Amino acid sequence: MIEIKQKQIIIDGKPELLMVGEIHYFRTPRDQWENRIEQLKESGCNAVSSYIPWIVHEEFYRDIDLEGRQFPEHDLEAFIDLANDHDLYFFVRPGPFIMAEMKNDGIPYWLYEKYPEVIPVTWYGNQATTVTLDYLAPDFLKEVKRWYEAVFKVVVPRLHDHGGNVIAIQLDNEIGMLSWVSNNPDLTDHVLEQFKQYLIKSYNKNILTERYPFIEESFDTFKQEIRAPKHVNPLDLHKDLGYYMRQRFSEYVRILREFAESCGVSGVPFMVNIHGTGGGRGFTYPIGISQLYESYTQETGYISGSDHYFGNLDMTTFQDLYLINGMMDAVHLDDQPLTSAEFNCGDGNFGETLTGRYDPSAADLKTRMSIAQGNRLLNYYLMTGGYNRKLQRSMSDGNDRIATTGERHGFAAPISPEGEKNYTFDRMATSIKRMLAVKDKLAVMNEEHDDLHFAFIPDYYMTEYHYPDSDIEKAFVGNLTSNRAHASWELLARSIILSGYRFTGIDIQNRPIDVKDAGVLVVPSAKYMSEVIQDKLVAFIAEGGRALFYGELPRYDMEGRPCGKLIQALGVTFEKNHEANQHFYLSVQRVDDANQKELRTHFAQGFTLNGQLPLIKITDTNHYAGFKTQIKKGHVTVLTTPYKADLEFFRNILEDLGVKPGLTHDYQNHGIFTTSVRDKxxxxxxxxxxxxxxxxxxxxxxxxMLFDGELLTLEGYEGVMLPIDININEATCIHYSTCEIISYDSKHVTFDTKSKDVKIKMTTTNKVSVSPEINKKQEDNNYIFTLKNNKEVETLTVYFE
Known part of the structure; x- marks a missing residue:
């Protein structure tokens, strides 16, 4: 039995930490399957995953081969069973879309040919530029159901509840992503008929007619106006289309689950994965959350899985990963854990150009941060490379292969198509093994947070579709984009995290903001914010809430109508936006800086203060871009210019609001990330x-001081997970160690002692022996083991009798 509760994945009553590696059986010669699985086990993984590509298994209509009749690599049953023989769980990803660089993103060619009406049209009635389909087109769903019936005939007998190793099923892949990245919303007739009915149900007649004056005209007029809007506020359409598509994706996921359950699937979670990272950064990732959160929170039994493509984790990117995990957590149901459906690994050399290659630390450090934030499943994608066979039917497309990457695929993976391990494998494997060495502990631990939350507004990221010819909408999207991520992530969040604050996200759009639970609320805000959220924030502060606003204070609602309730409640007067250009060198000054040093900036929202305490003045004006004030019982700090990453400045602001960082260090030049996890x-x-x-x-x-004041050392791009009060057996507790645990059971614990100085403090009533012999201090049942200037002892094992 597999349960999802208390943010844990519980298998047969035992919380599990699942470290999964993706192997594409259909790209791997069958006589090499076992070798790749053995290499996956060598990495430390305890599970394997794979897409099940429709285009491969049903190249010709109604000729589904899942048994290996046409190609031995088609034998899905044999591959799942082989994983089971090696004591590996299995994560099934049957599509229907799989992407994975497959042609048509995994959809068979015959489906497009047989049902051309399901191919979307978009703005202006043009055909979509990406190979997508109308998810809810009846003919498409009819064929998907038939595909699921074939796949689950193989999978259902192998579900965990039936004695097999299948522990999770993904429903489709990156839903909505192709339309988003091309700004090609699905505006086919079928979709717009449903959209019109959605509008009629959503608004009373007077409001509907005001928003859509053509609503009672012919359907031809309606669809023309939606595809090329001329008589509608583009921001009204923006909101309504975004909300409608969220519901549509949710309905699609519900139908896929219904198909799977009608085929006998039960007892396993259904995963909906979230797309969105791009260019090695996470700025756009919450667009995927915004699109899909209604899909995976509509009912119990779902988990969300992230697609993490960050490259290295370093001073540029670390806050991206921390924030997107927090934003996923913000919209989850109470029981839903964090997981990752595609956790990027390998060397990043996707074009075989020997450029942009990752540091060996990349997968290790990302693993450590994600596990620290409560991820219970990471799927390393792609663990092994492979080959793309030829299609049986020539498409005359240059190579006639099943995928777009040529004959070889996954050449950046830790294990090459030829089965050779690259330079990233060992470091990745070490981190996987370190996490699993204490998995019974980590599987139930949650990150400890300071009294601080980072606000998440899903509608700030609902920018996947915008009418290309609307200047109003371009300005709207541009403002949200500039405020929601770059400045607030790069400067604000980076400074907060490096100051030692540990926090998660909070959905202030869909959930109450409770004064007792929210603590200090950090709100990246833009020129636009819904009236409902503005009212909610004002009420939160008035009741005694504490908040830091960063970006712009909103002057309009999300449909572009004037709405400055937050500004009004703060009691300041908006004057103008100040923007730098090639001839105007905008600068600001901190009022509390005795030297009145100026700081160049590119933007500042200027206010006249009416008794508020000034923080930042716009140079050569009487306007302010930073101030502190109160709303009844609550306290607010506002910064409306992208102030530099000054850790002391931001920490002082937050401490003034009443929250201090719990976990800090004394290294003066920054660049160290710290957090902690706890269970009891x-x-x-x-x-x-x-x-x-x-x-x-x-x-x-x-x-x-922790660790009795021991001076700790971290090599470049190194991560450690240090135990505090960890019980090894009923008689033994490790009070602390300045090095990591490699393995343990009731009779021993082994530490990684490669660091220069090691100190381990434990209490045990067992008889103790140590290998190798090192400096040991004993007082009754208390032991302290130390290694100073160590260069030779790589591991230390303490045995208990």
Whole structure:
């Protein structure tokens, strides 16, 4: 039995940490299947996953081969069973879309030919530029159901509840992504007929007629106006189309689940994966959350899975990963854990150009941060490369292969198509094994947070579709884009995290903002914000809430109508937006800076203060871009210019609002990430060095030295997970260790002692022996083991009798 509860994945009553590796059986010669699975096990993974590509298994209509009749690599049953023989769980990804660089993104050619009406048209009635389909077209769904029936005939007998190893099923892949990245919303007749009915149900007649004056005219007029709007506020359409598509995707997921369950699927979670990272950054990732959160929160039994493509985790990108995990958590149901459906690994050399290659630390550090934030499943994508066979039917497309990457595929994976491990494999494998060494602890631990939340507004990321010829909409999207991520992530979030604050996200759009639960609320805000959210924030602060606003204070609602309720409640007067250009060198000054040093900036929203305490003045004006004030019982700090990443400045602001960072260090040049996880009294401290050089520091908690004041050392791009009060058996507790646990059971614990200085403090009533012999201090049942200037001892094992 597999349960999803308390943010855990529980298999047969035992919380599990699942480290999964993706192997494409259909791209791997069958006589090499076992070798690749053995290599996957060598990496430490305890599960394997694979897409099941429709285009491969049913190249010709009604000729589905899942048994290996046409090609031995088609034998899905044999591959799942082989994984089971190696004691590996299996994660099934049957599409119908799979992407994976497959042609048509995994959809058979015959489907497009047989049902051309399901191919979407978009703005202006043009055909969509990406190969997509109308998800709810009856003929498409009819064929998907037939495909699912064939796949699940193989899978259902192998479900965990039936004695097999299948523990999760993904429903489709990256739903809505292709339309988003091309700004090609599906505006086919079938979709617009349903959209019109959605509008009629959503608004009373007077409001509907005001928003859509043509609503009672012919359907031809309606669809022309939606595809090329002339008599509608483009921001009204923007909102309504976005909301409608969310519901549509949710309905599609519900139908896919219904198909699977009608085929006998039960007892496993259904995953909906979220797309969105791009260019090695996470700025656009929450667009995927915005599109799909209604799909995976509509009912119990779902989990969401992220697609993480960040490359290296370093001083540029670390806050991206931390924030998107927090934003996923913000919209989850109470029981839903964080998971990753595609956790990028390998060397990043996707074009075989030997450029843009990742540091060996990339997968390791991302793993550590994600596990620290509560991820219970990571699917390393792609673990092994492979080959794209020829299609049986020539398409005269240059190579006639099943995928767009040529004959070889996955050449950036840790294991090449030929089965050779690249330079990233060992470091990745080490981190996987370190997590699984203490998986019974980590599987139930949650990140400890300071009294701080980062606000998430899904509609700020609902920018996947915008009418190309609307200047109003371009300005709207541009403003949201500039405020929601770059400045607020790069400067604000980066400074907060490096100051030692640990936090998660909070959905202030769909959920109440409770004064007791929210703590200090950090709100990246833009020129636009819905009236409902503005009212909610004002009420939160008035009741005693504390908030930091960063970006712009809103002057309009999300449909572009004037709405400045937040500004009005704050009691300031908006004057103008100040913007730098090639002839105007905009600068601001901190009022509390005795030297009144100016700081260049590109934007500042200027206000006249009416008794509020000034923080930042716009140079050579009487306008302010930063101030503190109160709304009844609550306290607010506002910054409306992208102030530099000044850790002391931001920490002072937050401390003034009443929250101090719980976990800090004394390294002066920054670049160290710290967080902690806990279950009851047991804890791990996670520490990452985000730069390439060695760092020495002390770790403090609430200003008290941890580890008895030991000086810690982290090599460049190194991460550690240090135990605090970890129970090894009923008689033994590790009070702390300045090195990691490699393995343990009731009779031993082994530590990684490659670091220069090691100190381990434990209590046990067992008889103790140590290998190799090192400096040991014993007082009754208390033991302290130390290694100083160690260069030779790589591991230390303590045995209990």
């Amino acid at each position: 009294d047991e804890r791990f401290i996670h520490i990452l060095n985000l730069e390439a050089y060695e760092k020495k520091y002390h770790l403090l908690e609430h200003e008290r």
